[in-house]
Amino acid sequence: MRRIWNSITDGMGFDLVLVGLAMAFLVALAGLPLIYNVMMSFQEVDMFTLGSLIRPWAGLDNYREVIAQPEFGLILRNTGVFVFGSMIGQVAIGFALALFFMLKFPFAGTIRGLFLVSWVMPGLVVGAIWGWILAGDFGVLNAILKSLGIIDSTMFWKSDPRLSIWAVTIANIWLGLAFNMLLLSVGLQAIPRDLYEAAELDGANAFWRFSSITLPMMRSTLGAVLALGLIYTLQQFDLFPAITEGGPANSSNVAQYWAWQWSFQLFDFAKGAAVSVMMLIFVVLASAVYVWSTRHEVRG
Amino acid sequence: MTRAPMPRLLLVVALGLAALYLFPLYWMYVTSLKNGSEIFANPPTFWPRDPSPGIYPQVWAQRDMAVFMWNSVVIASGVTAITVGLGTGCAYVLARYRSAWIDAALFAILMLQVLPASVMITPLYVGFNQLGLLDYPRLSVILASAGKAMPFYIVLVRATFMTVPKELEEAAQVDGNSRWGAFVFIALPLARNGILVLAILTFMTSFGEYIYSKSIIQNPAYQPASVGLSSFLGPNSTDWNSIMAYAAIYVTPILAIFVILQRRIVAGLTSGALK
Numbered sequence: 001m002r003r004i005w006n007s008i009t010d011g012m013g014f015d016l017v018l019v020g021l022a023m024a025f026l027v028a029l030a031g032l033p034l035i036y037n038v039m040m041s042f043q044e045v046d047m048f049t050l051g052s053l054i055r056p057w058a059g060l061d062n063y064r065e066v067i068a069q070p071e072f073g074l075i076l077r078n079t080g081v082f083v084f085g086s087m088i089g090q091v092a093i094g095f096a097l098a099l100f101f102m103l104k105f106p107f108a109g110t111i112r113g114l115f116l117v118s119w120v121m122p123g124l125v126v127g128a129i130w131g132w133i134l135a136g137d138f139g140v141l142n143a144i145l146k147s148l149g150i151i152d153s154t155m156f157w158k159s160d161p162r163l164s165i166w167a168v169t170i171a172n173i174w175l176g177l178a179f180n181m182l183l184l185s186v187g188l189q190a191i192p193r194d195l196y197e198a199a200e201l202d203g204a205n206a207f208w209r210f211s212s213i214t215l216p217m218m219r220s221t222l223g224a225v226l227a228l229g230l231i232y233t234l235q236q237f238d239l240f241p242a243i244t245e246g247g248p249a250n251s252s253n254v255a256q257y258w259a260w261q262w263s264f265q266l267f268d269f270a271k272g273a274a275v276s277v278m279m280l281i282f283v284v285l286a287s288a289v290y291v292w293s294t295r296h297e298v299r300g
Numbered sequence: 301m302t303r304a305p306m307p308r309l310l311l312v313v314a315l316g317l318a319a320l321y322l323f324p325l326y327w328m329y330v331t332s333l334k335n336g337s338e339i340f341a342n343p344p345t346f347w348p349r350d351p352s353p354g355i356y357p358q359v360w361a362q363r364d365m366a367v368f369m370w371n372s373v374v375i376a377s378g379v380t381a382i383t384v385g386l387g388t389g390c391a392y393v394l395a396r397y398r399s400a401w402i403d404a405a406l407f408a409i410l411m412l413q414v415l416p417a418s419v420m421i422t423p424l425y426v427g428f429n430q431l432g433l434l435d436y437p438r439l440s441v442i443l444a445s446a447g448k449a450m451p452f453y454i455v456l457v458r459a460t461f462m463t464v465p466k467e468l469e470e471a472a473q474v475d476g477n478s479r480w481g482a483f484v485f486i487a488l489p490l491a492r493n494g495i496l497v498l499a500i501l502t503f504m505t506s507f508g509e510y511i512y513s514k515s516i517i518q519n520p521a522y523q524p525a526s527v528g529l530s531s532f533l534g535p536n537s538t539d540w541n542s543i544m545a546y547a548a549i550y551v552t553p554i555l556a557i558f559v560i561l562q563r564r565i566v567a568g569l570t571s572g573a574l575k
Contacts, residue, residue: 126324231414263422
C-alpha cells in the first residue's frame with residue numbers, strides 16, 4: 001500500500017494517474033460511444049429496445065435501407081458540394097489573405113487577429129446572420145449585388161433548390177476562413193527569409209518566388225489545412241438548422257444533418273448510426289492525411 | 301514579399317478587407333436597431349434612421365433570455381472545469397516524455413478530436429438514456445461537450461508545457477520537492493498564461509454549443525441560449541430585428557472578451573495550432 005502511495009506522489013504512478021484520469025474520461029465519452037455507434041448500425045433499434053444493449057441483429061439492413069432512400073444520391077452530392085466548395089473557398093481566400101498579411105505594414109498582426117472573431121462566434125448565430133443577409137426579397141446581399149449590376153433578378157438563396165446548398169456553403173466559408181488564414185500564416189512565417197532574399201538576388205520575380213519557394217515550402221502545411229478543412233466541414237452542423245433546415249426538399253441537406261434527422265426527428269437511431277458510420281469513413285481518411293502531413297510536429 | 305513600398309496604402313487595404321469581412325457582425329447590430337418596417341426597406345438602409353435600443357430589454361424579457369443565458373453559463377463553466385481539471389495534468393505528462401506509448405496516446409487523442417458531434421450524438425443519447433443520465437440534462441450536455449473539447453485543449457496545452465524548461469523542475473526535485481510539488485509550484489505557474497487562454501477559448505466555444513443541447517435538453521428551463529435562439533429561427537423567419545437583437549445580446553460578451561484578449565488568444569493558438 002505504502003509503495004503504491006509513494007509511487008503516486010513521486011514516481012511512475014504520478015504520470016499514470018494524470019494521464020489515466022483524462023484518458024478514462026475520453027474513452028468513456030468518445031471511445032465507447034464510437035464503438036456503440038458502429039454496433040447500433042447493425043442492430044434493429046426502436047422505442048422498445050432503446051433501453052437494452054442486446055437487440056435483434058439486423059446485419060446490413062440499415063445500410064441497405066438508407067442507400068435505397070430516394071434522397072440518398074442528392075444528399076451525397078450536396079455533401080460533396082458543401083465539403084469541397086467550403087474547402088476550396090476557405091483555402092484560396094485564406095491563403096490570399098495570409099500572403100497579404102505577411103507584408104510589412106503597421107498593425108498587420110492586430111488587424112489579422114480581428115478576422116478570428118468569426119471563429120469564436122456560435123455557429124447558430126453565424127447561421128442566423130447569414131440567413132438574414134441571404135434572404136430573398138429583403139436580404140442585403142441581393143441589394144448589393146443588384147446595385148453593382150452583377151445580377152438583375154432577385155436570387156432566392158435559401159428557397160431555390162439550385163442555390164440553397166450554396167447559401168450554407170457561403171456561410172461556412174466565412175466561418176472557417178479566419179482559422180485557415182491563421183494556420184497558413186503560421187506556415188508562411190516558418191519559411192526562412194533568406195530563401196527569398198537569395199531568389200531576389202538571382203532576379204526571380206514575385207510569381208517565380210511564389211511558385212518555386214512558397215508553394216513547395218508550404219506543401220505539408222497545405223496538406224494539413226486541407227485535411228483539417230475536410231474534418232471541420234464534416235463537423236459543421238449548426239448552420240443547417242439556422243439557415244435552411246436542409247430544405248427545400250433536401251436540396252441543401254448533407255450527411256451530418258441527415259444523420260441527426262434520422263435519430264432525432266424520425267427517432268430511427270439505427271439509421272442515424274448507419275449514416276454516421278458512413279461519414280466516419282471519410283473522416284478517418286482525412287485524419288490519416290492530417291496525421292501524415294503533421295508527423296514532424298507530432299514527433300518533433 | 302519582403303519589401304512593402306507603401307505601408308500606409310497597405311494599411312488602408314487591410315482595414316478595407318477587415319471591414320468587408322466583419323460586415324455580417326455590423327449588419328447584425330444595425331438590423332437589431334431598426335424598427336419593424338425599416339428592416340424590409342428597399343433599398344436597405346445601412347444606418348438605422350431611428351435607432352431604437354429599447355428592443356434589447358424587450359427581447360430579453362420576452363424571450364426569457366435570463367434563463368437561457370444562465371444555462372449557457374452553467375454549461376460552459378462545467379465544460380471548462382472538467383476540461384481544465386482533467387486535461388491539464390494529462391497534457392503535462394504528455395509533454396514530459398518521448399516514447400512510443402506517449403505517441404500512441406497522442407495519436408488516440410488526435411483521432412478523438414476529429415469525430416463530428418453529429419456522429420457522436422446518436423450513441424451518446426442512447427447511452428445516456430440507458431444510464432438514466434437524461435434526467436440530468438445539463439450534466440449530460442456538460443459531459444458530452446467536455447469529451448468533445450478536451451482533445452483540442454490537451455493538444456494545445458501540451459504545446460505550452462513543451463516551452464517550460466525541464467531543468468527547472470529537476471532543480472526543484474533536487475531541492476526536495478515531490479513530482480506533485482514540481483508540477484504544482486514550477487510547471488503550472490510557468491504555463492499559466494497558455495492554460496488561461498485555452499480555458500477561456502474552451503469556455504467561449506461551449507458557450508455557443510448547440511447540437512448536444514438541442515438533442516438532449518427538452519425542458520426549456522434548462523436550455524442554453526443557442527437552443528433558445530433556434531426556437532424562433534428558421535427558413536421562414538420574419539421578425540429579423542428581434543432575432544438580431546437576441547443574437548447581439550448573446551455574442552456581445554464573447555466578442556468583448558475576444559477583442560480584449562485577442563493578442564494572447566492568437567499567440568496561444570499559433571504556438572501549437574498545427575500539432
